Amino acid sequence: MTLLAFGINHNTAPLAIRERVAFAPDSLEAALAAARDRAGLREVAILSTCNRTEIYAASETEVEALLAWLLEHTKMDADALSRCYYCFHNDEAVGHMMKVAGGLDSLVLGEPQILGQMKSAYAVASQAGTVGAELHAAFQQVFGVAKRVRSETAIGENPVSVAYAAVTLAQQIFSDLKEDTALLIGAGDTIQLVARHLKEQGIKELIVANRTLDRAQALSTELGAEAILLADIPEYLHQADIVISSTASQLPLLGKGAVESALKKRKHKPMFMLDIAVPRDIEEEVGSLDDVYLYTVDDLHAVIDQNKKSREAAADKAREIIAEGVALYSKAQRVQDASVTIRAYRQQAEALAGAELEKVQRSLEAGGDPRELMAQLARSLTNKLLHPPSVALRKASAEGRTELVTSARELFGLVESDNAIDEKSERE
Known part of the structure; x- marks a missing residue:
């Protein structure tokens, strides 16, 4: 069984590719089932965010089967995807997952949201029944390491996130937000963080638009904003100096015509628009x-790069923690591999013991001498248990495979100390 981490991210693929490979939340369970069945995966989980889409799988098939399913699912050109995907195996796969969960592979170094998104991906896959023992063990190790990274390094201090970068970019256009109105489209985690950062910077008014009014009202009540439906956006758009959008919509929510109408009502007063969504909302x-100053999530790089420097030292410590985590995972996998052999050997020994015990019980019922039969049981069971390793060791010794003989001495607890061997040699 091979552990795979397959995907694309902001470093390898432009937004135009990433939005084609993104999975909407309400389609994830169906996609998981399709990936498992069509790509021949034993276990699978999918992480899909604005900056990455990654597929984690336990499989006995080659990665080509997964790639073929993804191309079929997305209707993408094979050459376009082949230029930007990556795939890690086993220890490298779990190491990559740890980097992602710890925020070391994020657009914003150390950003905290990705761990929650990864936990959500695991929960959805578990609910869909596509997580088994292999992925469960990997995710638990990943979450444990991510927790250590957060608690033992300063990588999460001075919060920097896509939301923080969004507000910083807005401040570069409007230096004083105290006179401005912001329209936030969506009510998910990213928009909630954007809203809080805007409030901290003294934004004059906040309008939150969402597909369901209840979700928008919950955020609006907390932050003193106005809640509206997505359908109401054209009526409010002209009021907005700042528009920041992050939804899971598969189609654009704002077109050129609607914005042109809003600009006329604003008498062409400039608007800052940031589209964080993948696929794009604007x-x-x-x-x-x-x-209009329109930016996408990819335009946040410049703002974010300024904040990376303060986290690099913490990232070095985080990488050490991840290396330790990978080593522990690898050790646990080796122990698991040994457990399979131990379990098989125990079952074989128990079967032999059961067969010999039945013979003795029949002899006892026929009036045999208990002492003699017990001794016979011990001899027979010992001979049958020792026969296969004895044959193998004799063959190995005859073929000059001395390392197997040495390992057998260690395996059976027959290794003598160097002193004992030296004393024995002197006597001889």
């Missing part, structure tokens, strides 16, 4: 309007 053509 049509690309909106960026061609003279009075």
Whole structure:
């Protein structure tokens, strides 16, 4: 069984590719079942965020089967995907998962949201019945290491996230947010963080638009914002100096025409628009309007790079923790491999003991001498247990495979200390 970590991310693929490979939350369970059945995977979990889509799997098939299913599922061009995907195996796979969960592979070094997203991916896959012993063990090791990274390093201090970077970028356009109105589209974790950062920076007004009003109202009540439905956006858009969007919609929510209408009502007062969603919520053509500053999640790189430097020292310590975690995972896997052999040997020994015991019981019932039969049982069982390893050791010795003979002495507890061997040699 091979552990795989297959995917694309912000370092390997542009937004245009990432949005094609993104999985909507309400389609994940169906995708998991399809990946398992069509790609021949034993176990599978999918992590899909604005910056990455990764598939974690336990499989006896080659990665080509997974790649073929993904191409079929996304209807993508094979060459386009082949240029930007990566695939790690076994220890390297779990090491990559640890880097992701610890925030070392994020657009924002050390950002905390990814661990929650990874836990959610594991929970969804567990609910869908596509997580078994292999992925369960890997995820538990990953979560344990991520917790150590958070608690034992300073990588999570001075919070820096996509949400933080979004507000920083807005401040570069509008230096004083105290006179501005922000329209936030969506009510997920990222938008919630954006809203809190804007409040901390003194934003004048907040409007939260969401597909369901209840979710928008919950956030609005907490932050003193106004809640509206997505359908109401055209009526409120002209009020917004800042528009930040992050939804799971598979189609754009804001088009060029709607923004042009809003700009006319604003008398062409500039608007800052940031589309964090993957796939995008705002049509690309909106960026061609003279009075709109439209950015996507990929444009946050410059802002984020400034904040990476303060976390590099903590990242070095985090990498050490991850190396330790990979070593522990690898050791646990080796122990698991040995457990299979131990279990098989125990079953064989118990079967031999059972067969010999039945013979003795029949002889006892026929009036045999108990002492003699007990001695016979001990001899017979000992001979049958020792026969296979004795034959193998004689053959190994005859073939000059002395390392097997040495290992057998250790395995059976026959290794003598160096002093004992030296004393024996002197006597001889």
